[in-house]
Amino acid sequence: MPDLGPLWLTLQLAAVTTVILLLLGTPLAWWLSRTRARIKPLVEALTALPLVLPPTVMGFYLLVLMNPGTWIGGFWLEVTGDTLTFSFAGLVVASLFYSLPFMVQPLQSSFEALGPGPLEAAASLRASPINAFFTVVVPLSARGFLTACVMTFAHTIGEFGVVLMVGGNIPGETRVISIAIYEQVETLRYQEAHILSAGLLLFSFVVLVLVYAVNRRRPGHA
C-alpha cells in the first residue's frame, strides 16, 4: 500500500487554493471584464504570465521573495513563527500565483460574454450593483464559475516545478503527489509511481468529463 499522505496534502492544497482564488479572482475578473482603464492590458499580462513562464522561474522568484530575509518572509515568520518557504502556507501562496490565470480567464470571458444587458435590466428593476452581481451575474455565469474552479483545482493538483522550488519535499508539509511521483521514479520505485500516476490520470480525466457533461446539459447559459 503506497503512502496516501501526498494525496491528502495535494487535495488540501488544491481545495484551499481554489477557495482563496475564487474570492480574489472573481473581483479581479469582474474588473477586467468591465474596465476601460489604460492599465488593463498590463494587469491582463501579469495575470497571464504564469501560463508562459517556466514554473522554475516563477518558483525561483517566489523563493527569493518569500525567504525570511525579505520583508514578506520576515513578516510571515514574525506573525506565524514559521517560515513561508518550505511550508504548506508557502505552497498555498505560490499556488495562488501559479493558478491565477486558470481562475481569472474563464471568469473574465464568461463575464464579458454576458454583456451589459442583464446588468442594465437588473438596475432598471431596482437591483443594486452588488445585488445584481449575486442574483443575475453569478447564476448566469454558473458555467464560467464551474470551469474556473475545476481548472484551478486540477491545475493546482498537477503543479510541480513551483512546488519543488518553494516547498521542497517535506513529508506531510510540502510533499504533494507530483513531488512524490518524482521521488519514486528517481529511486526506481516504479510500482508506487504507477499507482499514484494512474490515480492522478484517472482523476483528471473523470473531472474533465464531468465538466464537459454538465456544460453540455445546460445550453442557453453563457
Added chain:
Amino acid sequence: MPKDLEVAAEASFADFRLSVELALSLQGITALFGPSGSGKSTLLRIIAGLEQGRAARVVFDGALWADSREKTFLPAHRRPVGYLFQDARLFAHLNVAGNLRFADKRSRDRHPSITWEEVVAALDLEPLLDRRVQGLSGGERQRVALGRTLLARPSLLLLDEPLSALDLGRKADILPYLEAAPRRFGIPALYVSHAVEEVAQIADSVVVLADGRVQGIGPVAEVLERLDLQAVTGRFEAGSLLEAQVVGHDQPLHLTRLQLGAQGLTMPMLKALRPGERVRLRVRSRDVALATEEPRGLSIRNVLAGQVVSIESEPETAFAEVLVALADSDQRLRARITRASVADLGLAPGRAVFALMKSVTFDRRAVTRRL
C-alpha cells in the same frame, strides 16, 4: 396627474451630435420619434441613468436625477423608472414567474396600487408563468418584459423601441398592451420609435428628433400634420389624425358609422367597436380629395365640410399640400392634391371646401380605440 420631466443633454457620436433641451409635462404616452441614429435611445438611456459620464441634466417630478455640472448622478437602480428594452432582456436563469418576482419583491412597498394579480391579468401572463423564457416567442417575451417592468412599480415608463424586433403580426399583438398599460396603471410613458404608424396609433404627444436635435413637439395630431416636419415624419405616409366617436353599425350594408363633430363618416364595419367609443383615424393626405362645391353623384361617401387654412406647394413636383380646418370641430385634415387643381379650383386660405375620402381609406389598421 402630469409629471414634469426636464432633460438637457449633449453627446458626441461618430456621425452626429446630440444636443437636446426638453421640458415635458408627461401624461399618457409621449413618443420620442425620429429616424434611426437620431439620438432617441441615447436620450432615453440618459434619463434612465444608463449613460453615466455624459453631459446631462435630468429632473423628474421635482427630483434631480443628474447634473453633470454639479457632478450629481443618481444611479440607475435608484431612479423610479421602468425600462422596456428592445430585446426584452429577460433573465435566462429564471422562468417567467421568476422574472416577474425579481421586479416584484424589490419594489413591493413602493406603489401599492399595482399588484401582481393585476399585472398578470392585464397582460394575460397567467398561462406563461411556469414557462422557461427560452421557449417564449418574441411577442411573449415583450409581454413578460412589460409585466416585469410594471412590477418594478415605476413612476415613469421608458419604452425603447419595444416592437422593433418583432414581425408585423406580433407587433399588432403587443401594441394594445403597450397602449393600455400606461393609462391603466397611471404611469406616464416615453415611447421611442422610428415608425410613424406606431406613434400615430398609440401616442398622445410627440417629440420629433432628427440629427440629434428636437425638431418639433406637441400633441400627436398637430405634429404629424406639420408640413415642415415632413422630412422627418415622412412625406409618403404623411397624413392627419382624426378623433371620432362610434355611432353604430349598419349590419346590412356592413358599415360602421362615426361622428366627427356634427359631421358623419362611414367605414367598413369593425364589429369590435362599440357605440359611444372614441376612435382615432389615420388619414393619409394622398387619400383625400378636395371640392369647392358639395359633390353629388359620386361613389365617395365621406364628405367633410371645412375651410382652407394654408397651402404649401411642393416645388419640383406636381403636388401641393392643403391644410383644411373641419367645420364644427377643432380638427384638421391634410390633403395632397396637384398644384394644377389648386389653381383650377381657386383655392386660397379661407376658402370653404369639402374634403372627400373613400370609406376604404379607414381600414382596420387606420383605426385605434381611445380610452
